[in-house]
Amino acid sequence: MNIGISGINGRVGQILKQLLVGNNAEYAEFNLMGGFARVSDIDSQPITHNDLGSFLDGLDLVIDFSLPENCVNLAERTATHNVAMVSGTTGLSDAQMDVLAQAAKVTPILHAGNMSLGVNLMCALVEQAASRLNLNYDVEITETHHRLKRDAPSGTALMLGRAAAKGRGQNHDQQAVYGREGSAALRQSGEIGYAVRRGGGVIGAHDVSFFGDSEVLSLSHHAENRALFAEGALFAARWLIQQKSGRLYSMADALNI
Ligand SMILES: NC(=O)c1ccc[n+]([C@@H]2O[C@H](COP(=O)([O-])OP(=O)(O)OC[C@H]3O[C@@H](n4cnc5c(N)ncnc54)[C@H](OP(=O)(O)O)[C@@H]3O)[C@@H](O)[C@H]2O)c1
Structure with a gap:
């Protein structure tokens, strides 16, 4: 498979390069x-x-870990060059995700806010827990990342929040609360709350808690090595190259979970 790396000088791009050269x-x-x-x-x-x-000339597939603007340009160009694309870039707006979805009708594209097996499994578990626990269990998500991360909350935190909303049959965007401050910050029933921490070199830590009146259920994931994301992207590439275009794929599709 002839592949290229978009964002090759970045933290994840460098690891991908090391794995492949x-x-x-x-x-x-x-x-x-x-x-x-x-x-x-x-x-x-x-x-x-x-x-x-x-x-893009001569590539079968491109792996992208860069910034949203570049990711979107790339998606449009992969469609015209007939190149498949695996992207882990986070922080895309809804309109930018729509561009990826349009391009995915023409060429196979997989986008995932997190490429790890553990996080994708955690999403499935969060959805299941949310479907079993009623609205008396308050969902709160915390995430911690290194000081250089630009977007917040992380793409992974949003994946987890969307999984919780799906499990409860809620509209995520109507329930999401991104940080609380001031005197009118009282929690409303059904809210999905996000809290973000940034510092040092933390690769990525996510916790989803369901706070009931008499118990708390928490699911946690800590990434301990960035190679996890590069290896996940290569796993996705192997899967995607066998697929047809039609819709935007996720890591859950590749992992069959
Ligand atoms: N899905 C996952 O599992 C996962 C895991 C980790 C990170 N991420 C996400 O992946 C992205 C990259 O993460 P990272 O930690 O590798 O970041 P990084 O170290 O900042 O690298 C990003 C790279 O993107 C390149 N870039 C930025 N804008 C560009 C543009 N307009 N055209 C071409 N290249 C451009 C930069 O290259 P130059 O400056 O050399 O041009 C830079 O090396 C982020 O969105 C991050 O949140 C996702």
Whole structure:
């Protein structure tokens, strides 16, 4: 499979590159053709492009960990170049997600706010718990990430919140409360509350709690190594290359959960 990495100089992009440039038998079927960054570096191995057209030429699939603007441009171009795309970029607006969904009608695209098996399994568990526990159980989500993370709450926290809303048959966006302050911050029934912490080098920690009157159920996930995301993206790539276009795929599709 001829693949390219968009955001090759980023934290996740660098790990993907390390997994693919060495003689790693586990990933022998991947042929890393090039990377995409804002600054080109033709002396680097593999060649890093700053022009999307030359980057996409000859690729079967692109893996993207960058920023929303770039992710959306890439999705539009993959559709015209007939290249499949796995994107883990977070912080996309609803309108930007719509662009991905449109492009996914033409070429296979998988987007996931988190590529880890553990988090995707946690989403399924949160949905199940939410469907069993009534609205007397208050859902609160906390997430912690490193000081350089731009978007908040994290894409993973939003995935978990949407899973809780789905389990309860709620409209997530009508129930989500992003932080509380002031004297009129009393919790309303049915709210899905988010709290965000940023600091140090934390790769990603998420907790979803269901607070009842007499008990608290909490589900937690801590990412301990960024390789988790790169390995998940390669797992998704193997799955996606076998799929047809039609709708935007998620990691839950690839993991069959
Ligand atoms: N889904 C998951 O499992 C998962 C896991 C971890 C992170 N993420 C998300 O993945 C994204 C990247 O994370 P990261 O930690 O690797 O971030 P990062 O270290 O900041 O890397 C982002 C890279 O994107 C490139 N970039 C930004 N804007 C660009 C543009 N307009 N055109 C081309 N390249 C552009 C930058 O490259 P240059 O500056 O060299 O151009 C930078 O190296 C974030 O949205 C993060 O939240 C997702």
